[in-house]
Amino acid sequence: MSATVPACFAIDGERVAEELRGACEKLDSASGEVVLDFSSVHRIDTGALMGMEKLARAAEGKNVRVALRGLTVENYKVLKLARLASRFSFAD
Amino acid sequence: MPENAPPLSEERIVYLEGLVNQARTAAAVFSQYTQEDVDRIVKPMVLAGLEKAQDLARLAIEETRIGVLEDKAIKNMVATEFVYNYVKDKPTVGVIREYPERGLLELAEPIGVIFSLTPITNPTSTVLFKCIMAIKTRNAVIFSPHPNAWRCCSEAVKIMYETAVKHGAPEGVFTCLESHTLQDNAYLMHHKDIGLIDATGGPGAVKAAYSSGKPALGVGPGNTPVYLEKTADVQMAVVDIIISKTFDNGTICASEQTVVIDDEIYDRVLKKFEDLGAHICNEKETELLGRTVIDPATGSMQPMAVGQTAANIARFVGMRVKPETKLLIAPIRGVGSEYPLSVEKLFPVLAVYRAKSVDEALKTCVDVNHAGGVGHTAVIFSNNEEIIRRFGDMVNAGRIIVNSPGSIGALGGVYNDMVPTFSFGCGTGGGNSTTDNVNVYHYLNIKRLARRTQAHMWFRVPNQIYFNMNAVENLRNFPSRSTMIITNPALEQLGMVDIVRRSIPPQTQARVTIIPDAEPDIRIVMQGVEALNFYKADQIIALGGGSVIDAAKIMKLKYQSPEADLQELAAPFLDIRKRVVQYPTEKINESRLIAISTTSGTGSEVTPFAVMTDKERGIKVTLADYSLSPDVAIVDPQFVMSMPRGLTVDTGVDCLTHALEAGVSIFASPYTDSNAMMAVRLVFRYLPEAYENPRDEEARTMMHNAACIAAIAFSNSGVGVNHSLAHSFGARFGVAHGRANALMLPHVMAYNASVPAKFMPNPNQRAYVAHKKYAMMADLLGLGGHTVEEKVGKLITATEQLLDHLGVPHSIAELGISKEEFERAMPDLARNAFNDPSWRSNPRLPLVNELVDLYWKAWRGRGAAKLETTQPKKAKEEVYA
Numbered sequence: 001m002s003a004t005v006p007a008c009f010a011i012d013g014e015r016v017a018e019e020l021r022g023a024c025e026k027l028d029s030a031s032g033e034v035v036l037d038f039s040s041v042h043r044i045d046t047g048a049l050m051g052m053e054k055l056a057r058a059a060e061g062k063n064v065r066v067a068l069r070g071l072t073v074e075n076y077k078v079l080k081l082a083r084l085a086s087r088f089s090f091a092d
Numbered sequence: 093m094p095e096n097a098p099p100l101s102e103e104r105i106v107y108l109e110g111l112v113n114q115a116r117t118a119a120a121v122f123s124q125y126t127q128e129d130v131d132r133i134v135k136p137m138v139l140a141g142l143e144k145a146q147d148l149a150r151l152a153i154e155e156t157r158i159g160v161l162e163d164k165a166i167k168n169m170v171a172t173e174f175v176y177n178y179v180k181d182k183p184t185v186g187v188i189r190e191y192p193e194r195g196l197l198e199l200a201e202p203i204g205v206i207f208s209l210t211p212i213t214n215p216t217s218t219v220l221f222k223c224i225m226a227i228k229t230r231n232a233v234i235f236s237p238h239p240n241a242w243r244c245c246s247e248a249v250k251i252m253y254e255t256a257v258k259h260g261a262p263e264g265v266f267t268c269l270e271s272h273t274l275q276d277n278a279y280l281m282h283h284k285d286i287g288l289i290d291a292t293g294g295p296g297a298v299k300a301a302y303s304s305g306k307p308a309l310g311v312g313p314g315n316t317p318v319y320l321e322k323t324a325d326v327q328m329a330v331v332d333i334i335i336s337k338t339f340d341n342g343t344i345c346a347s348e349q350t351v352v353i354d355d356e357i358y359d360r361v362l363k364k365f366e367d368l369g370a371h372i373c374n375e376k377e378t379e380l381l382g383r384t385v386i387d388p389a390t391g392s393m394q395p396m397a398v399g400q401t402a403a404n405i406a407r408f409v410g411m412r413v414k415p416e417t418k419l420l421i422a423p424i425r426g427v428g429s430e431y432p433l434s435v436e437k438l439f440p441v442l443a444v445y446r447a448k449s450v451d452e453a454l455k456t457c458v459d460v461n462h463a464g465g466v467g468h469t470a471v472i473f474s475n476n477e478e479i480i481r482r483f484g485d486m487v488n489a490g491r492i493i494v495n496s497p498g499s500i501g502a503l504g505g506v507y508n509d510m511v512p513t514f515s516f517g518c519g520t521g522g523g524n525s526t527t528d529n530v531n532v533y534h535y536l537n538i539k540r541l542a543r544r545t546q547a548h549m550w551f552r553v554p555n556q557i558y559f560n561m562n563a564v565e566n567l568r569n570f571p572s573r574s575t576m577i578i579t580n581p582a583l584e585q586l587g588m589v590d591i592v593r594r595s596i597p598p599q600t601q602a603r604v605t606i607i608p609d610a611e612p613d614i615r616i617v618m619q620g621v622e623a624l625n626f627y628k629a630d631q632i633i634a635l636g637g638g639s640v641i642d643a644a645k646i647m648k649l650k651y652q653s654p655e656a657d658l659q660e661l662a663a664p665f666l667d668i669r670k671r672v673v674q675y676p677t678e679k680i681n682e683s684r685l686i687a688i689s690t691t692s693g694t695g696s697e698v699t700p701f702a703v704m705t706d707k708e709r710g711i712k713v714t715l716a717d718y719s720l721s722p723d724v725a726i727v728d729p730q731f732v733m734s735m736p737r738g739l740t741v742d743t744g745v746d747c748l749t750h751a752l753e754a755g756v757s758i759f760a761s762p763y764t765d766s767n768a769m770m771a772v773r774l775v776f777r778y779l780p781e782a783y784e785n786p787r788d789e790e791a792r793t794m795m796h797n798a799a800c801i802a803a804i805a806f807s808n809s810g811v812g813v814n815h816s817l818a819h820s821f822g823a824r825f826g827v828a829h830g831r832a833n834a835l836m837l838p839h840v841m842a843y844n845a846s847v848p849a850k851f852m853p854n855p856n857q858r859a860y861v862a863h864k865k866y867a868m869m870a871d872l873l874g875l876g877g878h879t880v881e882e883k884v885g886k887l888i889t890a891t892e893q894l895l896d897h898l899g900v901p902h903s904i905a906e907l908g909i910s911k912e913e914f915e916r917a918m919p920d921l922a923r924n925a926f927n928d929p930s931w932r933s934n935p936r937l938p939l940v941n942e943l944v945d946l947y948w949k950a951w952r953g954r955g956a957a958k959l960e961t962t963q964p965k966k967a968k969e970e971v972y973a
Contacts, residue, residue: 046121046263053117074124081120081204083285 006033006067013040020051023066027055030064035091039070044078052079056087067091100275107270108279114264115205115232116285121262122230123202127185133227133259134176140255141172141220141248148216148251151244156212158399163340167217167514174505174512175224179532184228188538195543200536202230203287207280209301211293213343213399213438214514215241216248218292221514223252227261229535234286235268236277238293242268274300281306290530292515302523309530311515312522314345315436315465316498317457319483320361321450321474322354328495329473330364333442336497338418342439343399346469346491346502346516349436350424350443350460352453358446362421369418370442371402377411378422382432384409385441391429393437402440427459435464450479454486461487467518467527471498490517490527504529546856547669551763551808552718554698559727559797561789564688566726567595572631572684575602576624578644579635580609583690588731592635592688603627609636611705612643614658620647621654624683631684634722635731637743638694638829641687642702645720652679658704662713666932675717687722690731692782692795693743693830695750695803697725705823714819714929721807727800729793737783740795741898742830744779747799748891749833751775753812754805755869756844756862757933758854764809765865771802772869776894783898810933813925814840817946820924824917825909834900835907838892839949841866845884848936862935892954903953914951921947 007030011019023036044052059066067089071079079085100108141148149164183189189198206226210218215237226233237245246268253266269276277297281289281304289308291301298310320329337348353361366372373381385397385405397405402420406413413420420441427434433443447453461470470489474480484492493501496508504510513529526534558566575596579589589604596602605623607616624632624647634644649656653676665671687697696702700718735743751771754764774794781791817840818832827835845863867883870876875890877883901907904914922943925931931938 043124044121046117049117049121078120078124081123082117 006030006035008035008037008069010037010039011041013042016041016044016048017051020048020055024051024055024058027058027062027064030062032063033065033067034059035067035069037069038072038075041075042072044075049078049082049084052084052088053082056084060087065089098275100279104276105279108276108283111234111267111269112205112280112283112285115234115267118262118264119202119204119230119232122232122265125185125230127183129260130185130228130230131180133256133261134179134224136259137224137227137252137255138172138176140251141224142169144248144251145169145172148220148244148248151247152216152241155244156215156241156399158213159340159343160338164217167214167340168220170503170506170512171217171221171514172224174503175221178505178512179224179228182228182532184532184536185230188536195545197541199539199541200229201539203535203537204231205286206231206233206288206290206535207283207286208233208235209277209289209291209293209297210235210237210241210245212238212241213345214292214340215245218514219245219248220252222290222292223249223256223266225532225535227256227265228532231287231535232262232265233267234280235266236272236280237268239271242271278304288535290515290535298523309515309517309526309534310524311345311530312467312518312524313436313464314347314349314468314516314518315434315460315463316346316349316469316471316489317460317465317487318348318351318471318498319453319457319474319479320351320353320357321453321472321476321479322356323475323479324357324473324495325475326357326361326364330361330368332473332495332497334365334368334370334418336499336501337442338402338440339497339499341399341401342437342441342499344499344503345436345438346493347438347499348442348471348497349465350427350434350445350456352445352447352456352460354450354453355446355448358444362444365419365421369416370421371406371411371413371417371419373411373420373422375423377409378424378433380409380411381405381420381422381441385437385439386432386435388432391432391435393435393439397441398438400439405439405441427456427463434460450482454483457483458486461489465489466521467524468516468522469493469498469502471496471501488519488521490519490522491529502529544855549759549761549808549856551761552700552721553804553807554722554725556723557698557725557727557800559800560793561729563726563728564591564595564730567592567633567686568597570631570684570686570724571597572600574627574629575600575631575633576620576627576629577602577604577633577635578607578620578640578647579604580640581606582609583636583640583731586734588635588690591730592633596633600631601627603629607640607643609639611639611703612646613705613707617643617646617650617658617704620644621650624648624651624681628681629683631686633686633688634697635688635690637689637691638696638703641689641694641696641722642704644685644687645696645702645722646704646715648683648685649675649715649720651683652676652681654680658713658715661717662715664927664929668716675719677719684724685722686724686726688726688728688731689796689799691735691739691743692732692792692799693746695747695799695806697722697727698800698803699807701807703819716929725800727796729789729796732792732796733787733789735786735792737786740779740782740786741900742828742834743799744775744782744795744830745834745837745895745898745900746830747771747795747802748775748779748894749814749818749830749837750802750806750811751798752837752841752866752869752891753814753934754802754809756865756935757806757809757812758852758857758935759809759933760865761809761856764805767801767805768809769869769872771798771805773872774798774801776873776890780894780897811930812840812844812934813931813936813938813943813946815930816925816928816934816938817943817950819928819930820921821904821947821950823924824921825907827907831900834895835904835950836946837895838888838954839946841884841888841891843942843946844935845888849939849942850937852935852937860935895954902955904947904951905953909951911951914947918944918947
């Protein structure tokens with residue numbers, strides 16, 4: 001039995017919305033889980049948040065789990081306020 | 093949702109959900125913004141509002157047909173410039189206020205999404221105002237303008253939104269409902285993602301907001317009474333009222349509605365109004381006006397009159413007035429349904445009332461206030477400060493405007509220093525949650541970060557304590573005209589009073605009052621007070637044990653402050669510094685209390701306590717206050733050399749209990765610990781010797797000192813649950829205090845050394861340390877043991893051995909109290925023990941069932957005292973200790 005290694009993408013803090021669109025497109029080739037590294041994201045803007053929502057919706061449709069890594073507490077709170085936190089999993 | 097309203101279509105729900113989703117997203121993003129980010133956005137918004145003030149005013153007039161262009165433009169400017177002037181330097185992000193001396197920080201948390209209703213009367217100015225507040229506080233807003241002011245409001249929202257986003261605000265921060273229905277409002281008011289409803293509008297909208305179950309800000313209706321009092325500057329008052337009532341044709345709900353004028357100036361005032369362009373209606377015109385502009389069915393103003401000019405209203409009614417008439421003034425003779433014009437009129441019609449007296453004027457103002465305007469606004473013109481205050485007390489209004497125009501005055505920031513607003517909170521009287529001028533702080537959740545603060549502690553003792561053999565000779569240092577020696581018969585017979593007399597300066601007139609050798613009751617105390625009054629005593633010498641000294645303390649209290657109510661002063665309290673009942677500070681007699689103790693136990697010579705027996709209730713009443721402390725204490729062992737063995741034991745164990753309880757008290761400090769620990773050491777060392785060899789001077793001296801030292805400790809740290817149990821038990825069964833303490837002591841030590849079921853809240857203690865304090869005492873006594881648990885066990889055993897050695901009964905049962913009798917007494921015992929204040933400083937907060945358990949342990953007897961659970965294990969040490 002071999003374990004599947006989830007696909008991992010680093011999100012560029014300066015281009016969050018575009019990066020999320022890219023991640024959305026890669027969901028098809030993901031096998032069960034995608035990890036997005038938010039370590040370099042300092043602030044989430046409206047576009048990024050809408051991108052997160054689209055990504056969550058797409059991932060749910062494709063039965064892919066999206067894990068966010070390196071998310072700051074501040075950005076985590078933004079996801080909570082936008083009612084998006086429950087749609088992702090979080091990894092250190 | 094309005095009754096019988098058709099359900100919203102699915103398409104409409106999708107639209108509304110889209111608005112909320114957009115606002116929620118914007119609010120989430122906005123929550124990350126800093127104060128600098130926010131302030132960078134607010135200023136250009138204000139400038140944009142100022143630039144468009146006239147355009148928006150024109151739009152509002154064209155759409156609503158209400159008000160005056162120039163005044164609406166001014167309102168838009170006030171809503172931007174004045175509001176900005178108020179908010180610009182106000183912190184609204186992160187820490188907004190700091191109170192370092194109180195360890196408090198206030199932090200701002202945005203609300204999120206606000207659903208905001210705006211009115212027809214002040215449409216664009218309200219929008220501008222709310223947009224600035226929302227951005228300043230990082231909130232998103234969904235606007236629902238009055239349907240007849242939608243175009244101008246949506247334009248105002250658009251201007252604010254575009255400017256805000258251009259300068260960095262998140263997209264979607266403001267939206268404006270497209271043409272909407274009451275169902276839309278109801279849907280949004282109940283939406284889970286709406287954090288606050290800010291309803292500036294008519295009573296229906298406000299009621300709907302408050303009925304939604306959501307937090308809501310809503311204004312109430314107004315009906316502003318004005319008292320024009322005879323000392324007022326009439327010229328100024330009339331001009332101000334005209335300014336206010338004609339401002340935007342009277343559409344501001346804080347504007348004047350009925351002016352109550354003192355009889356002496358009534359005619360002069362009306363003449364002045366007339367001179368300045370008002371039309372004074374005759375009786376017929378007043379009747380006609382009332383019938384026309386007020387709906388007779390509802391008693392409310394006709395909407396078509398709102399915001400119209402005086403001339404137009406007159407024309408509509410069929411009155412002939414000059415075209416330039418500013419204001420229609422209608423004299424009325426009362427308030428209520430018979431006088432339709434006494435209600436709110438948002439147009440330039442003003443009712444006036446002639447008052448024959450100040451009381452009549454105030455009463456009429458109250459009537460107007462309660463005729464639909466409770467909580468809103470009231471105005472007074474007067475130069476009589478007393479009447480201004482009375483007016484303030486009588487009317488119920490969030491804004492009481494003095495010597496200035498009501499409408500512009502209530503807006504704040506122009507005629508006074510109130511907060512600028514376009515939303516008037518009307519308090520509970522107006523169905524609102526606030527009486528404030530709604531401002532940025534109402535758009536924030538204010539979080540309080542409260543740091544742990546340590547309460548100040550104290551160490552108070554009589555300023556003079558004389559001790560060791562013949563210390564009584566120091567009495568000669570205290571001159572007095574008239575001294576009262578209070579003592580008991582036995583001490584007098586033993587010649588101890590003579591010893592005291594010999595030490596008093598010869599010129600002092602000394603009398604002796606003998607009181608029974610028992611705990612004082614009020615009758616004995618009052619007899620003593622009579623004697624003190626009769627002899628005008630300036631010095632009291634209490635010679636005796638706890639009972640005599642306690643009696644003297646209470647006599648002194650009643651002698652100095654006869655009005656002191658002992659029953660009230662004995663009221664329970666949790667913290668002596670915060671007690672409800674304060675001891676009197678005013679004294680009609682001054683006297684010095686010198687306490688000479690003749691037992692080695694209570695330490696009453698230095699304590700701030702006095703115990704009386706309440707025979708009727710069968711309990712002991714404990715008085716506690718540092719004003720009760722004797723001024724001078726004399727601890728002279730010659731007075732205890734002949735103390736009988738039984739008394740030596742009872743008082744000695746009482747002393748030990750004081751020391752042990754003071755040591756583990758939640759108010760223990762290094763100051764009290766040093767005394768408590770030393771007292772424990774002296775008792776273990778010298779009590780057995782004093783018991784075995786009563787004439788051993790060293791043992792007697794040291795036990796006498798130990799009692800005083802232990803008392804110094806517990807005077808400042810308090811005692812504990814042992815005393816509560818002993819007080820209740822002793823009073824019920826007539827058992828001496830020291831003996832009652834002794835019966836409880838090992839059980840209470842085991843109880844306090846165990847993990848509490850309930851910790852006692854106390855900011856001065858960082859951990860539960862009672863067991864460690866006992867272990868320290870065990871170390872001090874050299875009892876051995878390696879762990880805290882072992883040491884506590886050895887201390888309990890040593891205490892039990894000491895009690896055995898002293899011949900203290902092993903159990904309550906051994907006193908001849910049967911199980912059945914004890915069981916019958918138990919509910920009262922436990923209740924009275926819990927009511928006793930002594931346990932307030934105990935390290936464990938005693939539960940009533942624990943008190944019962946302790947009583948039963950004491951009934952069964954010593955040797956059963958075991959720690960309830962094991963002491964904390966090493967792994968838990970840092971958590972527990």
